[in-house]
Amino acid sequence: MLSNSCKYAIRSVIYLALNSTVNKKIGSKEVALKLNMPQAFLAKILQELTRKHLISSTKGPKGGFFLTDENLNNSVLDIVSCVDGLDAFNVCFLGLRTCSSSKPCSVHHIVEPFKNDIFTQLSNNTITQFANDIRKGTYFISLD
Amino acid sequence: MLSNSCKYAIRSVIYLALNSTVNKKIGSKEVALKLNMPQAFLAKILQELTRKHLISSTKGPKGGFFLTDENLNNSVLDIVSCVDGLDAFNVCFLGLRTCSSSKPCSVHHIVEPFKNDIFTQLSNNTITQFANDIRKGTYFISLD
DNA sequence: ATTATAAAAGATAAAAAGGTCTTTAAATAA
């Protein structure tokens, strides 16, 4: 459902939420290492997120990526929207031209509630909230 | 979640279930036309399904694709398994190395029930049963 | 000022997915 790039993006942003501050910026190298992602590829993705103001960065020594309060208040769906777009939430599981309850495919009744649930979960929660749940140990984002 | 090829495959097989018999074989041309799929590409997919005995075919005049009783009793998951494999049902939505309730990602509690539901729906129902629901008008597979 | 550091930019490339085209083989109808 989500592209590889998008998965990398989400986990990276949460990692930054958990581990960086404006005084402790983190390089793409560390993120890639800790979350087991291809470094150069991740750098590109973070670059795009920066361009779209979903994360922040500065160059040079002690530079790197970090999240401002504004960045932290974005929803995870903002990340998805930025990297993949929102098409995935509108398409039919079996490839019908449109996904709708008036002309449902054979699995629509299962798929639609799921799409709604996941959409709600991703749009109603900020990066901070996702990060907090990781901190608490409720959920996980790394691979160890 | 499913590849394009797999979506084509599922809808085609259901179309064959609804419209073909051993005495009324249907060419890839008709299926492609009726379900709005690229004909040559679909031919390749049907070819593979034939090789794996999920559908049947004969060459020559009055030849084409059709389903035997045995074919009709396959589950839709058999199609998915043949075309895409079953990986999609095991991977983590956010890209963690493993998807498990013991180390869940932030959306696991939503994704896992969905994966189970859809897996059950696809594995517990035969092609015939899917076709019957279409016949009844409960669900749809074409695009008109 | 100089140097070291890290992101930005951009060119390049490998792999996978999606799709087309041509030739060959099998079956049937005439």
Add this chain to the structure above:
DNA sequence: TTATTTAAAGACCTTTTTATCTTTTATAAT
């Protein structure tokens, strides 16, 4: 038996995704 029809096979092409490498730019520490 010949012509016709349709799937099978296989070579080829395009686009998207995933990824790497090199050069440039900004920044901060010295």
